[in-house]
Amino acid sequence: MRHRMKGLLAGAGLAVMTAMPVQAQELTIFWAEWDPANYLQQLVNEYTEETGVVVTVETTPSADFQTKAFTEFNAHGDAYDLVVGDSQWLGAGSTGGHYVELTDFFKKHNLNEVMAPATVKYYAEYPGNSGRYWAIPLEGDALGWSYRKDWFEDPEEKAAFKEKYGYELAVPKTFKELRDIAEFFHRPDENRYGIAIYTDNSYDALMMGVENAIFSYGGDLGNYGTYEVDGYINSDKAVAALEAYKELYKFTPPGWAKTFFVEDNQAITEGLAAMSMNYFAFFPSLLNESTNPHAKNTGFFANPAGPDGDQYAALGGQGISIVSYSDQKEEAMKFLEWFIRDDVQKRWAELGGYTCSAAVLKSEEFQNATPYNKAFYETMFRVKDFWAVPEYAELLQQANRRLYPYVVGDQGTAKEALDALAKDWQETFEKYGRYE
Amino acid sequence: MATTTIISTLDPSSRAAARGWSDLTIRNAFIIPTIVFLIVFNVFPLLYSLYYSFTDFRASMNAPANWVGLANYRELLNDPFIWRNFAITAKYVIISVGGQVIVGFGVAMLLNRPFPLKGLVTTLLLLPMMLSMAVVGLFWKLLYNPSWGIINYALGLGRFEWLSNPDFALYAVAITDIWMWSPFVMLLSLAGLSAVPKHLYEAAAIDRAGRLYTFFRITLPLVAPILLIAIIFRTMEAFKTFDIAFILTSQPTTEMLSIRLYKMAFQEWQTGLSCALAYIMLIMVVAITNIYVKYLNKAKER
Numbered sequence: 001m002r003h004r005m006k007g008l009l010a011g012a013g014l015a016v017m018t019a020m021p022v023q024a025q026e027l028t029i030f031w032a033e034w035d036p037a038n039y040l041q042q043l044v045n046e047y048t049e050e051t052g053v054v055v056t057v058e059t060t061p062s063a064d065f066q067t068k069a070f071t072e073f074n075a076h077g078d079a080y081d082l083v084v085g086d087s088q089w090l091g092a093g094s095t096g097g098h099y100v101e102l103t104d105f106f107k108k109h110n111l112n113e114v115m116a117p118a119t120v121k122y123y124a125e126y127p128g129n130s131g132r133y134w135a136i137p138l139e140g141d142a143l144g145w146s147y148r149k150d151w152f153e154d155p156e157e158k159a160a161f162k163e164k165y166g167y168e169l170a171v172p173k174t175f176k177e178l179r180d181i182a183e184f185f186h187r188p189d190e191n192r193y194g195i196a197i198y199t200d201n202s203y204d205a206l207m208m209g210v211e212n213a214i215f216s217y218g219g220d221l222g223n224y225g226t227y228e229v230d231g232y233i234n235s236d237k238a239v240a241a242l243e244a245y246k247e248l249y250k251f252t253p254p255g256w257a258k259t260f261f262v263e264d265n266q267a268i269t270e271g272l273a274a275m276s277m278n279y280f281a282f283f284p285s286l287l288n289e290s291t292n293p294h295a296k297n298t299g300f301f302a303n304p305a306g307p308d309g310d311q312y313a314a315l316g317g318q319g320i321s322i323v324s325y326s327d328q329k330e331e332a333m334k335f336l337e338w339f340i341r342d343d344v345q346k347r348w349a350e351l352g353g354y355t356c357s358a359a360v361l362k363s364e365e366f367q368n369a370t371p372y373n374k375a376f377y378e379t380m381f382r383v384k385d386f387w388a389v390p391e392y393a394e395l396l397q398q399a400n401r402r403l404y405p406y407v408v409g410d411q412g413t414a415k416e417a418l419d420a421l422a423k424d425w426q427e428t429f430e431k432y433g434r435y436e
Numbered sequence: 437m438a439t440t441t442i443i444s445t446l447d448p449s450s451r452a453a454a455r456g457w458s459d460l461t462i463r464n465a466f467i468i469p470t471i472v473f474l475i476v477f478n479v480f481p482l483l484y485s486l487y488y489s490f491t492d493f494r495a496s497m498n499a500p501a502n503w504v505g506l507a508n509y510r511e512l513l514n515d516p517f518i519w520r521n522f523a524i525t526a527k528y529v530i531i532s533v534g535g536q537v538i539v540g541f542g543v544a545m546l547l548n549r550p551f552p553l554k555g556l557v558t559t560l561l562l563l564p565m566m567l568s569m570a571v572v573g574l575f576w577k578l579l580y581n582p583s584w585g586i587i588n589y590a591l592g593l594g595r596f597e598w599l600s601n602p603d604f605a606l607y608a609v610a611i612t613d614i615w616m617w618s619p620f621v622m623l624l625s626l627a628g629l630s631a632v633p634k635h636l637y638e639a640a641a642i643d644r645a646g647r648l649y650t651f652f653r654i655t656l657p658l659v660a661p662i663l664l665i666a667i668i669f670r671t672m673e674a675f676k677t678f679d680i681a682f683i684l685t686s687q688p689t690t691e692m693l694s695i696r697l698y699k700m701a702f703q704e705w706q707t708g709l710s711c712a713l714a715y716i717m718l719i720m721v722v723a724i725t726n727i728y729v730k731y732l733n734k735a736k737e738r
Contacts, residue, residue, distance in 0.1 A: 067702045074495040074705075092705075097498040188595070191583065201686045203703070254582035257600030258686045390497065393704040401517065405688055409602040 025053045025331055029320070030069060030080035033059035034261075036139050036281050039352040040084075046347070047338055053331060063202060066393075073098040073323070081326040082335070084138055084318045088204070090126040092390040093321060099134040100322040100329060102336075106133040109340055116140065119356035122385040123319030128224050135319025136336055137356035139281065142313040142379045143212050143303060144372065146268050146286055147171065147275040150297035151185060160184075171301045175216060175244050178275070178304050182251035185274035194251030196267030196276035198260055199408055201400035205260040207386060208314040209277060210245050210403055212303050215312035215384045217241035222425065224387070227434040229425045234418035241306065242414040246407045257408050268298055279316040280376045284352050287370065300372035302379045315385040317354065356380075391432050398424040489711035496705035508712035518696065518713070525692045528606055528681075529674045535614035536670055540621025541663065545655075547622070548629040558626070562619045569616075573683030576612040580684070605687040612680055617673070621666045628662035629655070660735040668728045675721055693717055 029044070031037045037059045044055035058080065060068050066086065072079055073096065085093055093099040102124075106112065111133070112120055119137035126134055151157060152169055161169035165180050172178040182194030198209035214221070219238035222229035232238070249256070253272045256263070261282045267273035269292040289295040305311035320339070322332045338344060345357035349366055354376065360366050367374045387395050399421055406417040429435060457465075489508055493501035512518050547558055564572070579585050580598040588596050598608040632655060640650045678694040697717065701710035 070496050070705060071702070092496050096496055201688075202682075254595045255580075255597050255600050257597070391704075394706070397699055397704055401688065404686070405602070408600065409688070411602070 025328070027053060027055045027081045027328060027331055027335055028079065029055060029057045029082045029084060030072075031057055031059055031084040031318075032062040032065040034062065034281065035284060036353055037084075039348070040138075042351050043344070043348055043353065044335075047335065050338070051334075053335070055335065066203070070098075073325070076325045078323070078325050078327050080323050081328045081332045082320050082322055084320045085135070086204075086318055087122045087315060088386050088388045088392040088396075090124075090134055090319075090388045091392060094126045094132070094134045095390050098324055100324050102133045102136065102322070103131070105136075105333065105336065109337075111136065111340065114340065114358065115356045116358045116361055116380050118315070118380055118383045119317070119319075122315050122383070122388070123317060123356070126388055128388075135321040136340060137317075138320040138339075138353075139317045140354040140356040140361075140376075140380050141279050141281045141317030142315050142376070142383045143208060143277055144280045144283070144313065144375055144379060145275055145277055145301050145303065146265075146283060146372075147299050147301065148268070148271075148273075148294065148297055149299040150294075151274050152181075152299070157184075171299070172275075172304045174304050175213065175306055179244065179247055179251075181274060182248055186251040188254070191272070193253040193267070193273045194275070195248050196252060196256065196259065196264045196273040197245070197248050198264065198277060199249065199252075199256055199404075200258045200260040201404040202258075204386065204396055206403055206407065207396060207399045208316070210242060210399075210407070211314035211384070211386065212277065212312075213241035213245045213306075214238050215314065216303060216310055217244070217306035218308050218310040220384070221387065227429045229429070230422045232422075233425065234415065234422040237306075237308075238418055239414045242403070242406070242418060246414065249407055265292075268292065268294060280372060280379070281316065281354060283372045284370070300375050302375040302382075312382045312384050313379045315383040317356075389432075389434070391428055394428050395425055398428065485711040485714060488708050489715050491708045493708040494705050495707040501708065504708070508709045509716070511709065512713055512716065520688075521691055521693045521696045524606065524689065525675060525677075525694075528610055528677065528690075528692055529671055531607065531610040532613045532617075532674045532677075533667060533670045535610060536618045536621045537663070537667060539614055539618040540666070541625045541659075543618065544622045544625035544629055547626055562623060564616045565619045567616070569679035570683060572612060572616050573680045576608075576615075576680075577684055580608055599685040599687070602687050602689045605685045605690045609677075609681045609684050609690055612684065613674065613677065616680075617670060621663075621670065624662050624666040625659060628659035631662075632658045657735070661732055664728060664732045664735060668725055668732070671724060671728065672721055675717070675724070 029040070031040065037057050041057040044057060048054050066089070069080075069083055069085060069089075070092070073093075085099075090099075094101070106124070111124075115124075115137045119140050120133075121128070123137040123140075124133045124135045126132065152171070158169045161181075161184050164184065167177075169181065169184070172181055178195070184194070185192060186194035198205040200206060211221070214233075214237075217237045217240055219235055219241050220232045222232045252259075253267060261278055264276045264278045265282055265286060267276045268286055271294060283300060285291045286298045287295050292298060303311065303313040320336070322329055322336070326332060339348075340357075342357065342359065345355045345360050349355040349357075349360050349369070355361065355366075361377050361380065367377050386392065389395070402417045402421040402424065405411040406414060488501060490503060490505060491501035492504050492507075543561065547554065547561075551557075577599070579587050582588060582595040582597045582600070585598075587598070588594060597604075599605050636654050636658075637650065640654060645653070676694050677692055678698060681690050681692055682695055682698075684690075693713070694717070697710055697713050700706050700713060
């Protein structure tokens with residue numbers, strides 16, 4: 001009886017096991033909620049077709065992204081196997097033990113040469129010049145500009161502009177031209193405004209916008225090796241750049257006090273502004289006629305040069321890292337091996353992702369694929385980024401606290417704001433023992 | 437066992453006992469789980485965060501928490517920006533709660549008389565406080581829009597920038613809060629007003645007392661206890677305001693303590709420091725509430 005019972009149970013167990021499909025391997029990638037995340041989901045669906053491994057790109061609104069990711073890291077949670085983290089998270093992610101070190105992977109696949117140099121430097125390596133890597137450059141991005149081609153090419157506007165400023169109305173090559181054009185098109189009575197820039201001080205928007213000016217004016221945030229800030233962030237060049245950024249704020253649409261990528265794209269889609277600052281990753285929707293009625297008349301250009309000819313842009317974009325608390329690290333590593341393949345990088349670019357593969361970026365095919373890819377390619381070799389130290393969020397908060405009242409609130413001077421910021425940053429670096 | 441006997445025979449005539457539930461069953465089924473829940477989810481985190489407030493702990497790093505004594509409290513109380521946050525919060529609480537009491541009590545006075553569809557009107561007036569804070573923040577942002585917002589249009593203010601103007605942003609947030617929460621004050625005031633004995637007004641009328649005299653000598657003193665309860669609740673909530681201000685604007689002039697606390701705790705991950713700030717806020721809320729409760733007791737005695 002006992003044997004019969006055992007036999008029955010074994011048979012039933014076998015029947016259940018054979019009836020159940022083999023449980024598919026799953027990977028979860030965590031990223032901010034924006035168009036490139038949708039492109040990535042399309043790309044990883046192809047990985048699923050190829051390997052059977054189900055990859056899900058889980059997203060959260062960008063304002064929540066940092067908080068949600070680090071809450072999960074802090075809890076040592078395994079909800080995410082990979083994360084496409086901001087470049088400034090590298091310090092906290094690596095020294096906090098949240099990211100798996102990928103130095104061997106980097107060397108094995110020679111990624112230093114496969115990926116564009118700026119993306120390796122800012123999305124993958126920490127500390128700077130250490131030769132230690134924590135992420136694979138995934139989405140290259142930087143700040144660029146969109147503009148209304150029809151306004152710029154209108155013969156009457158061109159003539160009026162030339163009469164007023166003494167040179168041709170065209171895509172601005174310098175910050176001075178950018179300012180002049182913004183002033184020229186700023187006509188509140190016609191509900192038409194000169195320019196849309198980032199002003200939101202909730203996270204990094206305002207700082208990225210200001211960086212765009214500081215870097216092109218030849219300034220720097222500090223010495224990333226020694227953490228010296230006095231004489232850098234408050235240098236004459238940085239002060240002039242901040243003054244220039246504030247000058248641009250005068251030509252923005254009314255109520256432009258808490259604006260980031262959504263509002264800046266709206267400035268173009270709603271026909272409000274002549275020019276708009278935004279990350280390249282947000283430009284695809286400006287070419288889509290269903291989301292932008294002015295799609296045919298929208299053009300793009302790279303961040304213009306400063307008074308001395310320096311031309312840089314603030315870096316956006318992210319690298320993909322393996323979360324050290326994931327129980328599928330090996331599977332995640334296999335996914336990365338697939339992701340860096342040349343054909344996959346090419347496909348990533350085709351889907352709308354901004355590949356960091358140097359070969360794809362250089363190809364004619366990529367540069368001619370969209371009206372902004374060439375500007376993106378040029379920009380990606382002239383980018384600089386914010387501090388990537390673990391205490392970056394404090395530095396960012398201090399920057400917002402000093403810059404916002406000057407740019408938006410018209411309080412104090414640029415010199416006062418940047419002197420105060422230099423002091424704040426110095427105290428923070430002292431607090432974390434960076435000078436020891 | 438002795439305890440069990442005492443508890444189970446405490447009140448045999450209670451309704452629960454009539455249903456067949458002994459006090460012991462009620463204790464085990466409801467009281468103990470509630471106490472356990474409170475200890476696990478309220479008391480323990482409260483004490484644990486008190487410990488963290490004396491450490492340099494950062495939740496984003498794997499480093500252990502080091503005891504730093506009162507350093508976090510010293511740092512916070514020496515930070516001029518934190519004092520600015522305190523001042524902004526105090527100003528906001530005064531404007532917002534003051535506005536809610538004036539509007540809420542005023543509307544309650546108007547509603548405290550018979551008129552057609554009174555029930556429907558009262559219900560409609562309560563709608564704002566039933567909405568989500570985030571939704572209210574988002575649609576008031578649209579209402580305040582300088583280009584096409586209805587507020588500028590209705591008031592003929594042209595392109596007045598409510599939220600971009602550092603001097604007006606706090607008032608804009610307070611107006612939104614007043615709109616949302618005046619109904620709460622109105623509801624409690626209405627309950628208080630309807631409980632005032634009618635014969636007092638009749639006596640006052642016979643004595644030819646004026647309207648103001650009647651209001652200050654009869655209405656206000658009798659409604660005061662319930663009005664103070666509304667003020668206590670609203671002050672505590674206004675002190676903790678986060679959602680509306682965070683959604684509407686990012687002006688430094690609207691950065692209240694809870695917004696600063698959020699940034700410190702969840703953007704900068706300064707866990708120890710933010711725990712200390714949370715405790716400072718807790719002490720302040722408890723102190724303010726105590727002052728109100730004293731007044732409430734005095735009002736009741738009268």
